[in-house]
Every structure is written in structure tokens, then in C-alpha cells.
Amino acid sequence: MPGFIKKIDHIAVVVDDISQALTFWQDTLGMQLSHMEDVPSEGSLVAFLPTGESEVELVQPTGQDNGVARFLKKHGPGMHHICFEVYDIQKTMAHLKEKQVRLINSEPIIGTGGKKIAFIHPESSYGVLVELYELSGKEGEIRLDRARELAERVLSEGQTMANAAMDFLRNLREELSKDRRN
């Protein structure tokens, strides 16, 4: 069985007023707002609240004629979809088609920063609108650059780093032994 899913990327929550909803998510619950994006092509305003390796995304419709606006009218505010990051969206979609899964997008659509996106219809997922998301090559290149820099830096600081790590572990062992004695 191939594993297509890497992690939960985000949970999208439809709201009728982002500023008001942020009084709960940001002010009361203490989540950090990383940024907001106006997405005219999707007729929505989105607020991004990262937590751990995932995000909560608040989505407020700005137009009348789109899925999010219709969802809000029909159901009121609430959770809208779950988005998973996948390793390879083309392979995943080919597999889903083979399994006769109903896809909302027959080919990936391209989002901001070149990421590839496709939705699975809730009819095939037993009630949940599922988004699949693959990072763009550009984002991969950025991460590769970071790994390269890290490898260079650690190698050049090799012995210093190793000593610091050993000191850290010695202290940790002492702390943990103290902790056990108490």
C-alpha cells in the first residue's frame, strides 16, 4: 500500500467575518496570525494561523458566487475542508482515478507560489471535502538550499558544535538525574 499523505497542511474554517473570528482564534486562544491574503480569484479573504506543522485557515467569502459563499449560506460558519500535503499529487490523483474516486479537479490547479492543488468530492470520502496539496519545485529548491547551508555550516564548525552538543547532553543527564532524585 503506497503512502500518499505526508501530513495535515491545514484545516479551513469558513467564517462570515474574519476580524470577529480572530477575537476568538487569536485574542482568546492565543494563536499567532502569520498573515492575511485577499484572493480575488477565489472570492475570499484568508487568515493563516500556524500551529505545530499545520495551520488553521479562516476563510471569509468576499464574493457571492463561489463554493465558500454557498457553504456559509447553507450551513453557517464552521469547518469547511481538511487539506493534506502529499508527496506527489500526480501519482496520488492517478491512483484515485483508478479507484474511481470522484475528483472535483481532474487535473491539479496551480496556487500561489506554484503549489499544486486538487479537491476530492465528499461523496467519495464519506462526507469530508478533502484538499490535496503538493509543494512547488520552487519551495523544494528553497528547502534544499537551507539543507545545503546547514551542512556547510555544521561541517565548518564541526568540533565546536560536537563539544557544545556533548556539554548539552552532560547537563541534560545531570538535570534528569536530579529530577529523578527529587
Next chain:
Amino acid sequence: MPGFIKKIDHIAVVVDDISQALTFWQDTLGMQLSHMEDVPSEGSLVAFLPTGESEVELVQPTGQDNGVARFLKKHGPGMHHICFEVYDIQKTMAHLKEKQVRLINSEPIIGTGGKKIAFIHPESSYGVLVELYELSGKEGEIRLDRARELAERVLSEGQTMANAAMDFLRNLREELSKDRRN
């Protein structure tokens, strides 16, 4: 602003038939089923599908007279709630009470393994049923033991480990340089 939230612990999805829903989540999407739990006290059967640092939990009501059964009857299958792991549930709840947030549980309830749980009413969260979850002291002790063992092991294997790490990084640098040339 204090940060109460650590990460998304799980997304709960209400289904009318777990076996049927697993044909999508497990067989088609390729997620791993870690285990299933019959929870008679909550009148539900739960399937756990970990991904990254979070989980998707499929919940099938086994009784008639509980929140999940009523949700299914009213809305049909779909996303039910989002659960966040918090650092300190008592502090979080005290803060929420101060902010006049409507809590479903005024004090944490104790779940399996001693974890502490409380729900926020969707009325206060602009439409989303939110669960808060704190790991039990027992789970903390297990993790402390693991850290202690790791520190002991790394210290005893100090030089070998350091050499292995340097080799790994040298190989990584070579691979990354090759990658850049291609």
C-alpha cells in the same frame, strides 16, 4: 499574549460505518490505521489514522443518545471537531473563563491514559467545536524516561556517533553539490 496551543492533535470525522469509511481513508488514500477503540462510555467506536504529528479519527456512534449520534442524524457524516494539544489545560481554561468563553466542560474530564480533555462550545468559537487536550503526567514521565535513555546512550557512544554524524553530513554535502550540478 500567552500561547496556549501546541499543535493540532486530531480532526474527528463522524461516519455511519467505520469499515466502509476505511475503504477510503485507508485503502484508497493509503493512510495507516494505528488502532481502533470501542468507547462504551461515549457510545462510539473510534479508528485512529496518524499522519505527521496529528491524527484523523473516524468516529462511529454505537449508541443513539449521544452528541455524535445526534450530529450524524442532523448533519450526516462529516468533520465533527478539531482537537488541539495545549501546554496546560487548567491555565487555558482559567483564561477562557475570564474571557467569557462558553465551555461545554467547566472542569477537564479525564480520558484514557489520564489525559485531560475539555470542549469549547461552537457558539464561542464562531462555528467550530473545539476540543482541548493535555497529555497526562504519566505520558510526560514516559517521555522523560526516553530522553534520559537517549542522553545516556549518546554519551556512551559519543565519539562513534560524532563520526557517523560527520560522515552523514559529508555525504549530504556531496549529494547536494551533485544535485546542483545536474
